[in-house]
Every structure is written in C-alpha cells, then in structure tokens.
Amino acid sequence: MPDVPLxxxxxxxxxxxxxxxxxxxxxxxxxxxxxxxxxxxxVVRRAPxxxxxxxxxxxxxxxxxxxxxxxxxxxx
Amino acid sequence: MTAPAVTRPPTLIPDEAACADTLARLKAAxxxxxxxVGNPNVGKTTLINALAGTNLKVGNWSGxxxxxxxxxxxxxGRRVHLLDLPGAYSLSPHTPEELITRTALLxxxxxxxxxxLDAGNLERNLYLTLQLMDYRLPVAVALNLxxxxxxxxxxxxxxxxxxxxxxxxxxxxxxxxxxxxxxxDSALGHATLGIGVRYPEAIExxxxxxxxxxxxxxxxxxxxxxxxxxxxxxxxxxxxGRLNATGHAALVQAANAQLLELxxxxxxxxxxxxxxxxxxxxxxxxAAAPQAQARRTVTERLDALALxxxxxxxxxxxxxxxxxxxxxxxxxxxxxxxxxxxxDTLTGWAxxxxxxxxxxxxxxxxxxxxxxxxxxxFLPTLLVLYLAMSFLEDSGYMARAAFLMxxxxxxxxxxxxxxxxxxxxxxxNVPAVYATRTLERRxxxxxxxxxxxxxxxxxxxxxxxxxAAALFxxxxxxxxxxxxxxxxxxxxxxxxxxRRTSYPAEGSGVLLELPPYRFPTAQVLWKHAWRRxxxxxxxxxxxxxxxxAGVWLLLAIPAVSGASFATVAPQDSLFGRVxxxxxxxxxxxxxxxxxxxxxxxxxxxxxxxxxxxxGQIYLGEQAARPAALGLVDGVVQAGRAxxxxxxxxxxxxxxxxxxxxxxxxxxxxxxxxxxxxxARAFTPASGLSYLVFVLLYTPCIATxxxxxxxxxxxxxxxxxxxxxxxxxxxxxxxYLIARAVL
Numbered sequence: 001m002p003d004v005p006l007x008x009x010x011x012x013x014x015x016x017x018x019x020x021x022x023x024x025x026x027x028x029x030x031x032x033x034x035x036x037x038x039x040x041x042x043v044v045r046r047a048p049x050x051x052x053x054x055x056x057x058x059x060x061x062x063x064x065x066x067x068x069x070x071x072x073x074x075x076x
Numbered sequence: 077m078t079a080p081a082v083t084r085p086p087t088l089i090p091d092e093a094a095c096a097d098t099l100a101r102l103k104a105a106x107x108x109x110x111x112x113v114g115n116p117n118v119g120k121t122t123l124i125n126a127l128a129g130t131n132l133k134v135g136n137w138s139g140x141x142x143x144x145x146x147x148x149x150x151x152x153g154r155r156v157h158l159l160d161l162p163g164a165y166s167l168s169p170h171t172p173e174e175l176i177t178r179t180a181l182l183x184x185x186x187x188x189x190x191x192x193l194d195a196g197n198l199e200r201n202l203y204l205t206l207q208l209m210d211y212r213l214p215v216a217v218a219l220n221l222x223x224x225x226x227x228x229x230x231x232x233x234x235x236x237x238x239x240x241x242x243x244x245x246x247x248x249x250x251x252x253x254x255x256x257x258x259x260x261d262s263a264l265g266h267a268t269l270g271i272g273v274r275y276p277e278a279i280e281x282x283x284x285x286x287x288x289x290x291x292x293x294x295x296x297x298x299x300x301x302x303x304x305x306x307x308x309x310x311x312x313x314x315x316x317g318r319l320n321a322t323g324h325a326a327l328v329q330a331a332n333a334q335l336l337e338l339x340x341x342x343x344x345x346x347x348x349x350x351x352x353x354x355x356x357x358x359x360x361x362x363a364a365a366p367q368a369q370a371r372r373t374v375t376e377r378l379d380a381l382a383l384x385x386x387x388x389x390x391x392x393x394x395x396x397x398x399x400x401x402x403x404x405x406x407x408x409x410x411x412x413x414x415x416x417x418x419x420d421t422l423t424g425w426a427x428x429x430x431x432x433x434x435x436x437x438x439x440x441x442x443x444x445x446x447x448x449x450x451x452x453x454f455l456p457t458l459l460v461l462y463l464a465m466s467f468l469e470d471s472g473y474m475a476r477a478a479f480l481m482x483x484x485x486x487x488x489x490x491x492x493x494x495x496x497x498x499x500x501x502x503x504x505n506v507p508a509v510y511a512t513r514t515l516e517r518r519x520x521x522x523x524x525x526x527x528x529x530x531x532x533x534x535x536x537x538x539x540x541x542x543x544a545a546a547l548f549x550x551x552x553x554x555x556x557x558x559x560x561x562x563x564x565x566x567x568x569x570x571x572x573x574x575r576r577t578s579y580p581a582e583g584s585g586v587l588l589e590l591p592p593y594r595f596p597t598a599q600v601l602w603k604h605a606w607r608r609x610x611x612x613x614x615x616x617x618x619x620x621x622x623x624x625a626g627v628w629l630l631l632a633i634p635a636v637s638g639a640s641f642a643t644v645a646p647q648d649s650l651f652g653r654v655x656x657x658x659x660x661x662x663x664x665x666x667x668x669x670x671x672x673x674x675x676x677x678x679x680x681x682x683x684x685x686x687x688x689x690x691g692q693i694y695l696g697e698q699a700a701r702p703a704a705l706g707l708v709d710g711v712v713q714a715g716r717a718x719x720x721x722x723x724x725x726x727x728x729x730x731x732x733x734x735x736x737x738x739x740x741x742x743x744x745x746x747x748x749x750x751x752x753x754x755a756r757a758f759t760p761a762s763g764l765s766y767l768v769f770v771l772l773y774t775p776c777i778a779t780x781x782x783x784x785x786x787x788x789x790x791x792x793x794x795x796x797x798x799x800x801x802x803x804x805x806x807x808x809x810x811y812l813i814a815r816a817v818l
Contacts, residue, residue: 024585025585026585026587027346028168028170028310028346029165029166029170029587030587031346031347031350032165032166032168032203032350033165033200034199034200034203034354036347036350036351036354037347037351039354045383045385046385047383047388047479047480047482047483048383048384048385048386048388048389048480049389049480049482049483049484050483051482051483051486052479052482052483052492052586052588054383054479054590058197058199058200059196059197059198059199059200059228059230060197060200060589061375061379061589061590061591061592062587062588062589062590063479063482063586063587063588063590064585064586064587064588065482065486065585065586068585068586068587
C-alpha cells in the first residue's frame with residue numbers, strides 16, 4: 001500500500017505514521033508527541049474556517065495546519 | 077491494515093555505579109531541593125499549591141516573564157526546597173518555558189526530581205519520564221488525575237508502573253488534595269534512579285564514546301553524561317550552544333564526528349532515540365494499564381459543540397461578549413464606588429485634617445487621592461476579567477478559541493493564539509499585554525503587544541458616547557461601533573506590516589495542543605487572578621501617582637503675573653500655556669484649540685480622564701471640593717455606599733444575558749451641559765477627527781507600564797511614539813474626508 005500525505009485523510013480516518021519530512025518545521029516536537037514510525041494517527045475534524053486540522057495521536061488531541069500535515073507521510 | 081513493523085523492543089540497563097553519588101547526596105542534603113517536572117496540563121500547579129500551601133512564593137525566572145513557583149517548607153522534621161519547573165513535553169526545549177526547565181535541571185543542582193504524570197495519557201507522559209531517567213538523578217513519580225483517567229476508562233496499576241519504571245509511584249488527585257501527603261515522603265525517602273532506555277547498538281556506542289570524553293571534567297557531573305551525550309546526538313541546538321560557550325567545543329566536535337559516522341550507516345539518531353523511548357513508553361503503558369478502553373469522553377462531547385462547523389465560532393463570540401458583560405456589570409458598581417463615594421469620603425477627611433495648610437490640602441485632595449483612586453478604580457474590573465480569563469484558560473477553552481480563529485489570524489501573519497490577547501484588549505489593554513505571555517515565540521509577543529493598544533478598551537467608550545451625544549445623536553451606536561471596528565482594522569493592518577518589516581515570523585509550523593476540559597479549582601483561579609491584579613496595583617501606584625501629581629502641579633503653577641499658586645484659572649496656568657503652545661500641531665486635524673489639546677494630556681494617564689478634563693475646561697467647572705467631613709459621618713457614608721454597590725452588583729448579574737446594546741450608556745448623557753458645549757466647540761468633522769485621535773493616540777500609562785515590564789522601556793516608548801504618529805495621520809485623513817463629505 002502506498003504512502004500518502006496526512007492531509008489527504010478525511011475526518012474520522014486513521015492511518016499509521018511512516019515518516020516525517022526532514023524539512024518539517026515541527027519534526028522534533030512531533031516525534032516527542034508520538035509521531036514515530038507505526039503510531040496510529042486519526043484526523044478528528046477540520047476547524048470551521050477549513051484550517052487547522054485536529055488530530056488524535058495516542059491520548060493526545062492536537063491541531064496542525066494543513067501545510068504541516070502535508071509533510072507527514074502515513075499509510076492506511 | 078498493515079502497520080509498519082516497530083523496531084525490536086529495547087531492554088533495560090542497570091544503574092551505573094558512577095551515578096550512585098546522587099542518591100547519597102539526597103540522603104545527606106540538609107535542605108534537599110526537589111524539582112517538580114511534568115508535561116503541560118497535568119495539574120502540576122494544583123499539586124504544588126496543595127503541597128506548599130501558604131509557603132508558596134510566586135516570582136519570575138530572571139530575565140524572562142515565566143512564573144517561578146517555589147517553597148521552603150518543613151516536611152516530617154526536614155527542611156525541603158520545592159521548585160516547580162514550567163510544563164515541558166521534553167527536555168529538548170521548544171518554548172521559553174521548556175528552556176527554563178532544562179536549564180534549571182542542569183544548573184539548579186536538584187537533589188531529586190518529582191515527575192508528575194497524567195494517568196489518562198500515560199504513553200506520552202512517559203516519554204518525558206524516560207528522558208529524565210537518562211539524566212541520572214533520583215526520580216519519584218506522582219501519578220496525577222487518576223480520577224479523570226478512570227472516567228475515560230483507563231485504570232492504571234500504580235504498583236505495576238512502579239515496578240516497571242523502577243521508581244516509587246504515588247497516585248494523586250491534586251485538585252482534591254488526595255495522595256498529596258505521601259508524595260513528598262516518596263520523593264525524599266524513596267526516589268531512585270530507575271530504569272533506563274537501551275538504545276540501538278550504534279547509538280549506545282556513540283553515547284559511550286562521548287561519555288568517556290566527559291569523565292573527569294568537573295563542570296560535567298557523572299549523572300549528566302548520558303543525557304548530554306544523547307542530547308548532542310539528537311542535534312539539540314541549545315545544548316550545543318551551551319557547551320560551545322562553556323569551553324566544551326571539542327565535545328561538540330566529537331559529537332559531530334559521531335553523527336557523520338551514524339549517517340554513513342543510514343541512521344538518524346533523532347528518529348532512533350525517539351522510537352526507542354516511545355517503544356518502551358508504549359510497552360510500559362500497556363503493561364500498567366492493560367484494560368484501557370476508549371470511552372466517549374466529556375471532552376469529545378463538549379468539543380462536538382465547541383468546535384462545531386457552524387456553531388463553533390458564534391458560540392465563541394457569544395462567550396467573549398458574556399465575559400465582557402460579566403466584567404462590566406459585576407465590577408461597575410464597585411468602580412463607581414471607589415471613584416465616587418469612597419474617594420469623596422477620603423477627600424472630606426483630608427480637607428478637615430489639613431484645613432490649616434491649604435497647599436497640602438489641595439495637593440492631597442486634588443492630586444494624590446484622585447490619582448490613587450484612578451488606579452484603584454481599575455482593580456474591580458481587572459479582578460473580574462482575570463477571574464473569567466483564568467477560568468477560560470484553566471478549563472482548556474482558550475486552546476479551542478485559538479483553534480477556531482487560527483485561519484482568520486493567519487491572513488495577517490499571526491496564529492490563533494494571538495486572538496486571545498487582542499480580544500481581551502477590548503476590555504482593558506493591561507491584562508491583554510500580560511496575556512501575550514501565552515504566545516510561544518518572542519516575535520509574536522512583541523508584535524501583538526505593539527498592536528494591542530489600538531484595540532478600543534472600555535475606558536475610551538465614555539469619550540465616544542459624549543461626542544456621539546453632542547454631534548451625532550441619531551447615529552450614536554453606529555459611531556461607537558465604527559470606532560471599535562476602526563481600532564481593530566488599524567491593529568490588523570499594522571500586524572500585517574510589522575510582520576513583514578520589524579518582526580518576521582520565527583520558524584514556521586503551528587502546533588496547538590487541545591487539552592482535556594477540566595473544571596478549575598476555585599483556589600487556583602483565585603490565586604491566579606489575585607496575583608495578576610495585585611501586581612498591576614503595585615506597579616501603577618508609582619507611575620500613575622507621579623503623573624497625576626505632575627499634571628496637578630502644571631495646573632497649579634500660574635503663567636501670568638498676578639495669579640497665585642493653585643488658584644490660577646486653567647487657561648492661565650502653565651498647563652494652559654503648554655497646551656496652547658502644542659495646539660498648532662493639531663490644527664491640521666481640525667481641533668487646534670488649547671482646550672481640546674489640553675484634555676488629551678491627562679488622557680495619557682487614563683482614557684476615562686479625558687471626559688472629566690473636557691468638562692473641567694469647557695464648563696469652567698472647578699473640581700468641586702467636597703465639604704470637610706467628620707470621622708463618623710465619613711464611615712457611615714462609605715459604609716452605605718459600599719452596601720449599595722454590593723446590591724447593585726448582585727442584582728445586575730441576571731442582566732448579563734440580556735441582548736447587548738452599545739449605546740446603553742449614552743441615554744443618560746444626551747443633553748448634558750458638556751454635550752451642548754462640545755456641539756458648539758466642534759464641527760462634526762473635527763469631532764470625528766478628535767475621536768479617531770483619542771482611539772489611536774497612545775496607550776494609557778498603566779498599559780505603558782505593563783509594556784515596559786514585559787518587553788522593556790525602550791519597546792514601551794517606541795510603541796507610544798509610533799501610535800502618536802499613527803493617530804495623527806489617521807485623524808488628519810478622517811478630517812479631510814469628513815470635511816468633504818459631511
């Protein structure tokens with residue numbers, strides 16, 4: 001199954017982290033919050049104005065902008 | 077579903093003998109120092125409040141505006157120094173708060189670490205725990221929020237957790253002070269080094285090589301070797317900078333060599349280390365809480381409403397409106413009480429006591445009492461506003477507000493979190509300046525502070541109202557609305573420009589954590605709000621008092637011969653002459669008279685003073701001197717007024733839900749003598765220009781004080797200068813357009 005960027009997921013969908021782009025501005029922080037290889041991540045919802053996007057990783061809820069989702073590769 | 081395979085599970089490493097000295101130190105220390113470390117939003121503040129009680133001292137970390145909480149207390153016959161470190165997701169700093177936490181661990185020579193965990197989010201919290209354990213200091217764990225975790229369907233076996241981590245674990249519910257009595261026993265008596273993560277072989281070899289280089293170096297104690305080596309391999313820039321600056325450049329070079337070597341093997345230590353920690357954290361979390369099942373939580377149910385695609389934003393705006401109405405309806409009677417009857421009583425007493433010395437009497441009743449009164453009359457508003465703000469912050473809603481508004485703020489180069497200080501600015505600019513602390517990046521804090529004073533605070537409203545009554549009686553609420561909107565547009569326009577010129581965004585990437593909703597404890601709320609209010613009062617006391625006394629002096633010094641000190645008419649005083657001299661500056665704006673100019677000067681102290689000064693000048697009203705008052709009469713008068721204020725405040729609470737109306741305050745003032753005088757002195761165009769100037773011209777002295785405290789004097793005065801220039805230009809343009817149109 002091919003990798004896709006995280007922003008291609010619809011709210012409610014879950015996928016597993018494959019890699020963070022080395023150029024991701026939040027790379028270190030996201031790893032510390034649990035974005036490591038194999039971790040399941042769920043897209044919870046989009047903000048009413050379309051951006052940012054709420055995610056669930058483990059028991060943590062956090063929001064990232066779509067630009068920053070694009071640099072996270074996931075696999076269903 | 078095929079999850080990519082996780083690397084092999086790491087095994088545990090035994091304690092190194094080299095670190096045993098830290099355990100001995102904890103036992104021997106006369107006043108052991110315990111640092112409290114944990115992720116943000118795990119109830120750390122509540123726990124430290126419960127542990128320290130009245131011994132808690134709150135200050136600032138030197139050089140930064142992050143709160144420092146510490147306490148010296150007696151526990152079971154032993155002195156303890158408890159130091160709360162700011163919330164951190166990891167020891168690789170990303171925010172000013174996290175930098176403090178990491179620096180304090182390295183510099184403050186802690187004897188033990190009390191690690192607070194959120195039982196409902198064990199895996200992520202354990203990441204920090206495992207990182208702490210690379211730093212070989214004695215650790216004890218407080219497993220907090222166990223009640224909330226249970227509601228979520230997560231039951232943590234604390235004994236199993238203790239066994240797996242190799243350190244003592246105490247279950248706590250800090251908000252109800254449950255388990256808090258045993259936490260310190262555990263930290264002082266049983267804290268120990270615990271397990272460690274075994275990283276992949278190549279990483280361990282690199283750590284070993286770097287640690288060997290640190291042996292025998294005095295400034296690098298043995299217990300820090302493993303942590304420093306790992307952090308160097310992770311490429312943490314702040315640790316590198318620190319080691320380079322303290323004469324360990326060779327160590328950094330060695331780390332670079334190791335990194336190159338690892339790179340040729342296709343290994344990225346950052347990824348390897350994070351994965352190893354998460355793999356172990358996940359294993360421990362699953363073993364300690366095996367039957368964790370996701371249940372639909374309160375947070376999810378509340379978010380379905382608070383972040384609803386259609387209802388989310390209207391709900392947020394309604395909530396903001398509610399906070400303001402709460403602030404003003406509940407606080408207003410007390411503001412009037414302090415500014416009116418209480419001040420009159422005090423003035424009466426002072427008149428009686430100083431009747432033998434008229435000059436001192438005039439200084440006290442004309443400058444000192446009104447000056448102090450001005451400061452004090454801010455306090456009820458601030459206290460209520462701070463209480464409401466702390467509630468929204470501590471409950472977790474503020475993070476949702478940032479989520480809702482992020483897209484809108486992005487168009488001017490800010491992120492959602494910046495919306496909160498701006499909104500607070502409508503109430504009062506002072507708490508709004510302090511609210512910029514919640515922003516992560518320094519450039520954001522500075523930028524938002526600089527545009528904040530354009531948000532029309534509640535003190536400017538009376539000026540709009542009285543001018544609207546005088547010049548635009550039929551469009552009063554439209555005029556008030558236009559002023560608020562103009563202020564906001566100017567603020568956003570400057571955000572847009574300053575972002576591209578003076579304060580470029582540092583880095584990119586916005587990450588908002590949406591913490592679980594919690595009901596904040598009354599104790600913590602009150603402490604937050606009270607501390608902020610008191611700090612305002614302390615600061616304002618000096619600046620406002622000095623400025624009021626200065627204006628009084630200028631009004632008292634005669635500038636013509638024949639008049640005597642303190643009895644001179646305003647236009648013949650030094651104040652009048654200075655205003656006269658300054659007035660040509662405002663001629664192009666349509667109000668180049670000494671009266672209009674003069675009223676702007678005290679407006680620098682507090683915007684609500686503008687209306688009073690206009691009255692004094694245009695109506696020739698001498699500040700009425702209340703009659704001298706006996707002690708008993710004064711007490712009776714003050715007591716009665718206080719009771720009236722309490723009644724008015726309580727009975728106003730039901731009205732906060734009524735529909736708001738911006739011109740509610742205007743009705744009483746429609747035909748005042750001042751409005752009549754203003755209608756004669758100003759044309760609609762010059763009146764409009766005057767209002768625009770008052771809206772934009774300069775933050776009040778209390779806000780300037782807050783700006784100076786947060787960002788330095790230079791920044792504060794720069795803000796004043798650029799706002800004056802902006803106000804002049806905007807008023808000039810408005811005058812030109814209005815004269816052509818009206």
